[in-house]
Amino acid sequence: MTQWPIKKTPGKLLYKVVENFLQEQITAGELAPGDLIPSEPQLAEYLSVSTGTVKKALENLVHQKLLYRHQGKGTYVSRIDFNNSLFRFFSYGTHSGNPVRIRKQTPVRELAIGSEKICQRLHVPTGTEMVYIERVGFRDDKAVLIEQCWWVADLVRGLEKEEVHIPDLLYAVVVDQFDLPIVRSEESLTAEIADQTTAASLGIAVGEPLVVLHRLTYSKNNLPVEFRITRGRADSFSYRTEIR
Amino acid sequence: MTQWPIKKTPGKLLYKVVENFLQEQITAGELAPGDLIPSEPQLAEYLSVSTGTVKKALENLVHQKLLYRHQGKGTYVSRIDFNNSLFRFFSYGTHSGNPVRIRKQTPVRELAIGSEKICQRLHVPTGTEMVYIERVGFRDDKAVLIEQCWWVADLVRGLEKEEVHIPDLLYAVVVDQFDLPIVRSEESLTAEIADQTTAASLGIAVGEPLVVLHRLTYSKNNLPVEFRITRGRADSFSYRTEIR
DNA sequence: TAGTGGTCTAGACCACTCC
């Protein structure tokens, strides 16, 4: 974080002012995921408020998962955690609820022109060039899910090339090799039945139920960078919540 | 709340002691949904801690949605809110995201013996008597979802009778007529394809995708009282979240 | 007007981390 512009209170809540200030720094990319932010007394000094007010603001941001804190170390900007994806509710065999490792292959990676629908999702003009990636997830050598990913090509030039190794977590490459910080994702879940090609890839019958996850991933400044559709067998999916 | 046993600090966090104390009062039913609890200074006095500590405990419980507060009035025990059900992500026609009113009919209500599976879910011996209720949900005179409900018969004697009017929210009857407070529910979501009977009831083809919701509802003292399976058309369901 | 929760401050003391 370059410099800390001192905000004063107009008629707003002080702790909200502190929250908004930090939130803007984060979404704008001034504070990047993993960064250490100034300590409570420092923030209090800079912003001319008491440490109690800073503490309240930080507690709220921690609750929103934008920050995390370590006693004795400091306060850090959170990294996105894809373990929070709805897709971790696929168990694929064991219903124990324990996380299951899915090995991934990448049979298709190529440059392509984005369809109207895909381009709309990514907020780019229809016909924009994309890197299209298709991945298959295996558990115990059995294909259990299929991902289709569209990346805005200008942001990840060369991702389509065979030389670039893609690990299980695709986002790791993008962050490391293309300097494209991944900040957050929006997901939506629904159900479909398997069509001919999906069924063939997953080794199931046409008409079997699938759980379908749409994911739109953003970089800093709310810039959409990837749209992804993941389809998996429904028979081992269950998402749990509690109502109060 | 009858009497307030004064808790002292062993070596635990004070605000956790206050939280646990209130939480126990609530799950045990000493404090019922809708009740007004003592004020901050009163709790601080009774429990021999500062108001700041009480405030922190209450804030945590508010965040857990066990309590809610009104400035100038007081702090209350929350009532369960079924609008938080995963099922409100059915839109049935409009994808606007606005809540849509589903009118309900109750074609089947009878006493029945619970199957092994149902009884296990409700933690009662296999063969326990149940009130079985089947409901159909309509939107614009089109059947869009089907609910099957199993209630432990001993807790709702007479619910199977035609004389008992059942409104759209079944739980209202149970709370009002049978003095059975509803405290919380656990839900799990998955997908299936429509079988013969379900397809017939919903007026769709066999093999169409369904979203299936299992719900286990509890009264006070963590007593399971109802198990429910709801099936609805998948084509207008989508559940959204955000990852950070 | 009295009582409630909501905001904000000031400061003591502790536990943890790093040097």
Added chain:
DNA sequence: GAGTGGTCTAGACCACTAA
């Protein structure tokens, strides 16, 4: 030992609600 966040206290002041 210095710096960090975590807990706990004490109290001032404000905004809202009710009688």
